[in-house]
Amino acid sequence: MTRRYWSRLLAPVTCVALMLVSQGAQAKEADAAPAPAPTDDTLGNHQRNLRFEIGARTQFVNSDGLDPFSTNDVLPQLSLGASFAFWTQQKLSLAAVAGFDYGGSSASLRSDKASLDLRRFTLAPEARYHLFRVLALTAKVGPTLTREAAEVSGPLGTVLKTGWKFGVDATAGVAVELWGYASGDSKKPRLWLMGEGGYGWSAPMKLTFQPESPGGVPQRLAPLNLGELSVAGPLFRITAGLSFW
Amino acid sequence: MTRLLSSARASCALFMLLLAVGCGDRPADMDVAFVPGQKENKDPTDPSGSLQVRGLKGSVALLDPALNEVMMFTSPQSRQLATTRLPVGLNVAEFKTSATRDKLFVLSRGVTPRYKDSDERPQLRVFDGGTTPKELENVALQDPYNQLEVDPQGEWLLIHGSEGLVSNPNELLLVQLGRGAGAAATLTSKTLGSYGGKPLRFTFTSELSVPGAASRRLLVVQREKDLAIIDLAAPNDPEITVALPQGAAPLDVVYHAGIDGEVSSLLGVQLAGDTNVDLLTINAAESADHEFSVHPNLVDVGGIPTMLDFVQTRKGGGLRLAALVPTKQAARLIDPSSGVAQEVPLHAAFTKIRRITNDISEKSGEDIALLYGEATNTIAFWRLGITTGTPYHSIEAYDIGIKVGQVFDIPNDEDDTFADRKILSGNSTGTTQQFYVLDLTQQKSFPLDVLKNLTLNLSPNGQQLWAFGKDTGFAQLTFDPLQPASLYTEEAISFVHDFATARGGGERSVLALHVLSSHGHSSVAATLFDGTKPDTARTKFYSELELEGIK
Numbered sequence: 001m002t003r004r005y006w007s008r009l010l011a012p013v014t015c016v017a018l019m020l021v022s023q024g025a026q027a028k029e030a031d032a033a034p035a036p037a038p039t040d041d042t043l044g045n046h047q048r049n050l051r052f053e054i055g056a057r058t059q060f061v062n063s064d065g066l067d068p069f070s071t072n073d074v075l076p077q078l079s080l081g082a083s084f085a086f087w088t089q090q091k092l093s094l095a096a097v098a099g100f101d102y103g104g105s106s107a108s109l110r111s112d113k114a115s116l117d118l119r120r121f122t123l124a125p126e127a128r129y130h131l132f133r134v135l136a137l138t139a140k141v142g143p144t145l146t147r148e149a150a151e152v153s154g155p156l157g158t159v160l161k162t163g164w165k166f167g168v169d170a171t172a173g174v175a176v177e178l179w180g181y182a183s184g185d186s187k188k189p190r191l192w193l194m195g196e197g198g199y200g201w202s203a204p205m206k207l208t209f210q211p212e213s214p215g216g217v218p219q220r221l222a223p224l225n226l227g228e229l230s231v232a233g234p235l236f237r238i239t240a241g242l243s244f245w
Numbered sequence: 246m247t248r249l250l251s252s253a254r255a256s257c258a259l260f261m262l263l264l265a266v267g268c269g270d271r272p273a274d275m276d277v278a279f280v281p282g283q284k285e286n287k288d289p290t291d292p293s294g295s296l297q298v299r300g301l302k303g304s305v306a307l308l309d310p311a312l313n314e315v316m317m318f319t320s321p322q323s324r325q326l327a328t329t330r331l332p333v334g335l336n337v338a339e340f341k342t343s344a345t346r347d348k349l350f351v352l353s354r355g356v357t358p359r360y361k362d363s364d365e366r367p368q369l370r371v372f373d374g375g376t377t378p379k380e381l382e383n384v385a386l387q388d389p390y391n392q393l394e395v396d397p398q399g400e401w402l403l404i405h406g407s408e409g410l411v412s413n414p415n416e417l418l419l420v421q422l423g424r425g426a427g428a429a430a431t432l433t434s435k436t437l438g439s440y441g442g443k444p445l446r447f448t449f450t451s452e453l454s455v456p457g458a459a460s461r462r463l464l465v466v467q468r469e470k471d472l473a474i475i476d477l478a479a480p481n482d483p484e485i486t487v488a489l490p491q492g493a494a495p496l497d498v499v500y501h502a503g504i505d506g507e508v509s510s511l512l513g514v515q516l517a518g519d520t521n522v523d524l525l526t527i528n529a530a531e532s533a534d535h536e537f538s539v540h541p542n543l544v545d546v547g548g549i550p551t552m553l554d555f556v557q558t559r560k561g562g563g564l565r566l567a568a569l570v571p572t573k574q575a576a577r578l579i580d581p582s583s584g585v586a587q588e589v590p591l592h593a594a595f596t597k598i599r600r601i602t603n604d605i606s607e608k609s610g611e612d613i614a615l616l617y618g619e620a621t622n623t624i625a626f627w628r629l630g631i632t633t634g635t636p637y638h639s640i641e642a643y644d645i646g647i648k649v650g651q652v653f654d655i656p657n658d659e660d661d662t663f664a665d666r667k668i669l670s671g672n673s674t675g676t677t678q679q680f681y682v683l684d685l686t687q688q689k690s691f692p693l694d695v696l697k698n699l700t701l702n703l704s705p706n707g708q709q710l711w712a713f714g715k716d717t718g719f720a721q722l723t724f725d726p727l728q729p730a731s732l733y734t735e736e737a738i739s740f741v742h743d744f745a746t747a748r749g750g751g752e753r754s755v756l757a758l759h760v761l762s763s764h765g766h767s768s769v770a771a772t773l774f775d776g777t778k779p780d781t782a783r784t785k786f787y788s789e790l791e792l793e794g795i796k
Binding site for chain 1: 270271272274275276277278279326734735736761762763764766767768770772784785786787788789791792795
């Protein structure tokens with residue numbers, strides 16, 4: 001499955017997921033008794049938990065530096081995360097989040113092939129506010145460290161440019177508990193669906209490429225320069241998670 | 246829960262909106278593979294071959310036909326490369342330089358057929374060939390044309406060869422290039438009257454004197470059965486048509502500005518498969534329609550001539566039309582006043598003649614001509630001043646071991662130090678290929694052995710010569726001292742040219758262009774050397790130049 005395919009797939013998948021969430025919520029609303037107004041006591045493990053997540057992150061990058069590697073401005077990534085809610089105060093809670101996003105894009109570049117590989121690590125505090133027992137609003141701002149690896153395969157072989165870039169992600173969203181015992185005391189796992197949007201920024205990287213194997217290219221090769229890549233722009237993340245306590 | 250449903254739908258709508266905003270396309274140019282422009286080139290002296298690349302004074306121009314752009318490679322300083330992309334219009338038909346290599350001319354056909362006003366028109370674009378490439382002029386044309394002729398003196402361009410359901414081959418478009426900064430080109434559309442002939446070749450003359458009128462330049466259009474002579478001082482005036490004897494087709498036209506008190510300006514016409522030479526005298530006007538008249542005189546030279554040229558047999562006079570007749574192993578000198586032809590026996594069957602008097606600053610006033618040809622290993626210097634009386638002794642012949650096909654002039658518009666040198670090249674009979682550097686002043690020829698057939702490219706500054714083949718080696722040849730230096734690149738060479746850097750002060754870079762294969766397509770790379778003291782160990786290699794500047 002190519003990266004381009006991922007980017008095309010993400011939009012409909014995300015929409016279908018959101019519709020399912022709303023349908024699921026509707027079904028739950030029909031079947032279940034009205035949820036009691038949440039209190040610190042009743043929220044229990046709905047709020048204080050250790051959660052593991054997997055999903056997709058899509059970022060819209062308007063940097064000219066992305067053009068050689070992608071036919072559009074969408075940068076899809078696999079998103080993995082873990083969070084631990086360590087502090088609660090009535091409906092409000094605070095969690096420590098660690099995330100890892102992996103993805104990239106590839107495209108033909110005139111006569112060459114170009115690809116971009118991104119691995120982003122995130123560490124951030126996340127504030128959560130439970131509107132209902134099964135629904136919480138979330139907000140998160142945290143630093144990121146991204147390994148950006150760009151390569152161009154041309155007549156002289158492959159030239160590379162890699163770098164670690166600091167950045168920041170600021171997102172807000174919603175977490176819905178799809179499945180789990182109503183009691184906050186239950187120790188059973190709970191199934192969550194999270195959606196969030198916001199803005200991600202990484203420091204720009206100059207795209208000056210060096211040969212992968214210096215021995216196989218002409219002497220005193222001038223580096224290929226494709227400008228500057230700034231992985232910055234609006235982002236969406238849809239993840240499913242399991243929480244434990 | 247209704248709120249939840251609403252917010253989910255709103256999120257979906259927002260997501261789709263952001264997706265639409267985010268799905269901006271990248272520049273379409275990035276999706277287009279590079280394909281080098283190729284066009285058949287029958288000129289053996291053109292170092293570009295079939296590749297549409299041109300060497301200019303301050304840059305190298307490479308056509309990028311897939312993007313309708315020209316890549317102008319310049320050098321900010323020695324061994325450094327910069328690329329400027331300039332649009333050239335759709336469907337490039339011609340890609341030529343001026344004789345002095347200071348301008349690049351690109352003729353494009355635009356969108357054909359043009360269904361919409363927004364479809365691009367045919368155009369002629371003129372670019373600066375200096376160290377800061379830019380478009381100098383853009384002339385919109387009414388119809389698409391296929392051919393462009395460049396005036397050797399850089400004043401005129403001739404566009405012709407329209408192509409359509411119905412086209413008139415005698416329709417010409419004369420473009421007088423603007424003189425000075427900001428001056429616009431002027432267009433004159435001209436449809437030649439015809440008796441059935443189509444244009445074959447064109448000759449721009451130098452200034453020719455005309456009795457009773459100002460001297461002027463002429464454009465001689467060689468057609469299948471006649472000549473059409475256009476007065477470039479009054480291009481809107483009707484042309485003069487000169488019928489050729491028995492409908493013979495012209496092969497070549499030579500001209501001379503005449504000699505005061507002896508003979509008026511002359512045109513000499515070589516006819517295909519004919520032993521006659523048509524000598525046309527430019528006389529005073531005989532009608533109000535033209536500023537001059539043309540009087541033909543047919544002279545039989547005793548055999549089919551292979552080349553004509555005007556020569557002077559004494560200082561300030563003695564003008565003759567020389568015709569080489571290799572079947573007789575002789576030349577004929579035709580007196581334009583009387584039409585009498587004097588035979589001069591030659592040492593070999595020379596087929597070509599080149600007057601070289603100006604190149605050697607001959608003070609005696611007599612002309613010296615170089616005789617050569619592809620049918621003989623001999624070249625000869627012909628001293629026209631002592632032809633009368635001792636015709637055979639006027640020729641000094643040398644066996645140089647190669648059949649000379651081309652004679653290259655050393656460019657002298659920047660520096661005429663080596664204007665007295667000629668480069669002779671052709672096919673050798675031995676196993677080792679050779680070309681010669683001819684010192685006209687000392688009448689010496691210096692053979693240079695080469696391992697294979699090489700393409701020769703003279704530097705625009707006239708100080709050096711580049712010889713290159715299709716592999717990774719090429720050579721620099723300086724004229725003083727006459728010293729070749731072998732140089733090597735790490736990729737196969739398609740073209741070599743040296744040009745001034747932007748820093749000036751005589752600093753130059755030499756560019757060896759490579760067209761490489763990449764994923765089934767082509768890619769452009771270049772090795773940059775210092776242009777005056779090139780060294781294989783001191784180069785800079787630039788790859789993927791087709792990516793430079795794409796937007």
